[in-house]
Amino acid sequence: MNDNRELLVEVKDLKTYFFLDEGTVKAVDGADFNIRRGETLGVVGESGCGKSVTARSILNIVPKPGKTVAGEILYHRKIKGAEQTLDLTQMAPQGDEMRGIRGAEIAMVFQEPMTSLSPVHTIGNQIGEAIRLHQGLDPDTARDLAIKTLSLVGMPLPERTIDQYAHQLSGGMRQRAMIAMALSCHPSLLIADEPTTALDVTTEAQILTLMRRLQDELGMAIMYITHNLGVVAQMTERVVVMYMGKVVEQADVDTIFYDAQHPYTRALLQSIPRLGQKTHDRHRLASIKGMVPDPYALPKGCAFHPRCGAVKPGLCDQVEPTMVEIAPGHKVRCHLCANRA
Amino acid sequence: MLGYILRRIGMMIPTLIVISMISFIIIQLPPGDYLTSYAATLRATGDAVDEAELASLRERYGLGEPIYVQYYKWMSGILLRGDWGQSMEWRKPVKELIWERMALTVFLSLISILVSWFVAIPVGVFSATHQYSIPDYLFSALSFIGAGTPGFMLAMVVMWVAMRQFGLNVGGLFSEEYILEPWSWAKVVDMLKHLWIPVVVIAFESTAGSIRTTRANVLDELNKPYVETARAKGLRERNLVWKYPVRVAMNPFFSTVGWTLAGLISGQTLIAVVLSLQTNGPMMLRALRSQDMYLAGSFLFLLSVLTVIGTLVSDVLLAWVDPRIRMEG
Numbered sequence A: 001m002n003d004n005r006e007l008l009v010e011v012k013d014l015k016t017y018f019f020l021d022e023g024t025v026k027a028v029d030g031a032d033f034n035i036r037r038g039e040t041l042g043v044v045g046e047s048g049c050g051k052s053v054t055a056r057s058i059l060n061i062v063p064k065p066g067k068t069v070a071g072e073i074l075y076h077r078k079i080k081g082a083e084q085t086l087d088l089t090q091m092a093p094q095g096d097e098m099r100g101i102r103g104a105e106i107a108m109v110f111q112e113p114m115t116s117l118s119p120v121h122t123i124g125n126q127i128g129e130a131i132r133l134h135q136g137l138d139p140d141t142a143r144d145l146a147i148k149t150l151s152l153v154g155m156p157l158p159e160r161t162i163d164q165y166a167h168q169l170s171g172g173m174r175q176r177a178m179i180a181m182a183l184s185c186h187p188s189l190l191i192a193d194e195p196t197t198a199l200d201v202t203t204e205a206q207i208l209t210l211m212r213r214l215q216d217e218l219g220m221a222i223m224y225i226t227h228n229l230g231v232v233a234q235m236t237e238r239v240v241v242m243y244m245g246k247v248v249e250q251a252d253v254d255t256i257f258y259d260a261q262h263p264y265t266r267a268l269l270q271s272i273p274r275l276g277q278k279t280h281d282r283h284r285l286a287s288i289k290g291m292v293p294d295p296y297a298l299p300k301g302c303a304f305h306p307r308c309g310a311v312k313p314g315l316c317d318q319v320e321p322t323m324v325e326i327a328p329g330h331k332v333r334c335h336l337c338a339n340r341a
Numbered sequence B: 001m002l003g004y005i006l007r008r009i010g011m012m013i014p015t016l017i018v019i020s021m022i023s024f025i026i027i028q029l030p031p032g033d034y035l036t037s038y039a040a041t042l043r044a045t046g047d048a049v050d051e052a053e054l055a056s057l058r059e060r061y062g063l064g065e066p067i068y069v070q071y072y073k074w075m076s077g078i079l080l081r082g083d084w085g086q087s088m089e090w091r092k093p094v095k096e097l098i099w100e101r102m103a104l105t106v107f108l109s110l111i112s113i114l115v116s117w118f119v120a121i122p123v124g125v126f127s128a129t130h131q132y133s134i135p136d137y138l139f140s141a142l143s144f145i146g147a148g149t150p151g152f153m154l155a156m157v158v159m160w161v162a163m164r165q166f167g168l169n170v171g172g173l174f175s176e177e178y179i180l181e182p183w184s185w186a187k188v189v190d191m192l193k194h195l196w197i198p199v200v201v202i203a204f205e206s207t208a209g210s211i212r213t214t215r216a217n218v219l220d221e222l223n224k225p226y227v228e229t230a231r232a233k234g235l236r237e238r239n240l241v242w243k244y245p246v247r248v249a250m251n252p253f254f255s256t257v258g259w260t261l262a263g264l265i266s267g268q269t270l271i272a273v274v275l276s277l278q279t280n281g282p283m284m285l286r287a288l289r290s291q292d293m294y295l296a297g298s299f300l301f302l303l304s305v306l307t308v309i310g311t312l313v314s315d316v317l318l319a320w321v322d323p324r325i326r327m328e329g
Helices: A051-059 A096-101 A123-135 A141-154 A173-181 A201-216 A229-237 A253-258 A263-270 A335-340 B002-028 B034-044 B051-061 B066-082 B096-127 B136-149 B149-164 B185-222 B225-231 B237-243 B246-250 B251-256 B258-267 B269-274 B280-289 B291-322
Strands: A007-022 A022-037 A040-044 A065-081 A082-087 A108-111 A189-193 A222-228 A238-243 A246-252 A321-329 A330-333
Touching: A022 A040, A022 A051, A022 A065, A022 A222, A040 A051, A040 A229, A051 A065, A051 A108, A051 A189, A051 A222, A065 B280, A082 B149, A096 B291, A108 A173, A108 B225, A123 A141, A123 A173, A123 B225, A141 A173, A141 A253, A173 A201, A189 B225, A201 A229, A238 A253, A238 A263, A246 A253, A246 A263, A253 B034, A263 A321, A321 A335, B002 B066, B002 B096, B002 B291, B066 B291, B096 B237, B096 B258, B096 B280, B096 B291, B149 B185, B149 B269, B185 B246, B185 B251, B185 B269, B225 B237, B237 B246, B246 B251, B251 B258, B251 B291, B258 B280, B258 B291, B269 B280, B280 B291
Parallel strands: A022 A246, A040 A222, A040 A238, A108 A189, A189 A222
Antiparallel strands: A007 A022, A007 A065, A065 A082, A238 A246, A246 A330, A321 A330
């Protein structure tokens, strides 16, 4: 593992809460992880574990009534050779500086390409908009650049597609257009929030191949949010596993798949169906018992203890575990691993 | 697209023929005709009724003939000679009567719609983007009051206030000295002085409704993923709101804009009666009541023509602004 790459984003003890009438939802409750330049970081977890809210916190576009209440997101940017470190949580969401980073240096691709593209604007209009906004180009140059970006992402007939609307394209082409939009200003970090969840598997494979190729060519870091462990294995170098707003385990991808320590990570891995299992030991696919806890009333102690197979009564349901580094780069938040540090 | 429009126009023709027949029959349904009610009025006031004159009028308007003959004569007059028949009450060609008032009606409707959109769209967008804020509650309360106030009542209140407080003569669109004058700059200025009251009254009601529509539509769109995409691009919030969700939220406006064409004939009748405006609405009402059948029939026919055309205009506009429903071939 090449862990000497410079840090790009450091997320430190990030807490993003949603203040609703029914109570406060701690969507992200103390997330810690780093993203290095040029690496692919996978962020995994069940629906509602705070993956997407973490991504939106980095872009500083958490929708109301959500708010980042604590923590830091340090963004190390390079401008004309000079290093600069910004805390994105401290920046005004609508300020010029934040908007200058958003879409230009940190870009995002969303889950549903159909609804994430405007139904009444052409693809070219939406891609060109980002280019004009961040690079100050005139419409004609911006259009040329948009066509170039479209061909970069493997869009067939980019000169024609640029004038088409989202509903005229197939799902895979729509997501290519979204990726082109995100990459049009050469970001240093691309956040992909389940970009292939809405696509069929063959298209998914094409998009994943495309993203890897683009990363090789453009060298940006990718924060890949997914609940699909197969995609994690294929795409990422390091993995962050989140549960109920917290990072419960992080390590490089091989460690996660072959030496996972947190019971939640292990349970996730056991719930992957495998092809070619011998028929005589056919058994039900393992699933994680119990339900995701009520976000308004998180369990005391470790949030996973009601579902955990290795729970230690009196400890796990009372004391919240802390993150310990059990091997270089392998961090676990679990009482069972606490003495292995 | 062109084929689609042509096909739609082709479908309009049978629709209009059927509508014109039905409206002609409905006008004929009440017992008697204009001449019997005219003769009755004369008798009631003690005037002599000249039977010979009545007979010649009956002959002239073809009132004794079977209904399909009357219909045929009227329709062929419209289609072949542009002759809409005679108004019995006004003793003038229907065409003159309607066109005289049409310009004013169109002018008044257009100004009112523009005023109402000009106010309603920004207010509605503001309300939506500031949902549950104090100004939003304030605008909502105002628009509920506006939607709940009958226009004719508001018209009377405004007239009363204008008269008592400002000593203005507020009936009609012109001061007395200009009513019969030909058009001149002074007459236009005089009209503008009178115009604001009907415009305010008419616009008030529709503004209230449009604020609610805009607010609801924009709220529906504001949380769509494409808005977040635009936000993630680094657009300024105000710019992205106007470019994306508001743009999509305007589609229902385009789909109803065609209906305003029909409003040129029958719209705002009550307000026009109260404010004694020389528009089409009150004249149509009066023609229906006095069984002035060619005038009433022409109004009904125009109303249906404009409704059908308006629907087509709406559909074409909607297809133009919303690429999702654009027709192929």
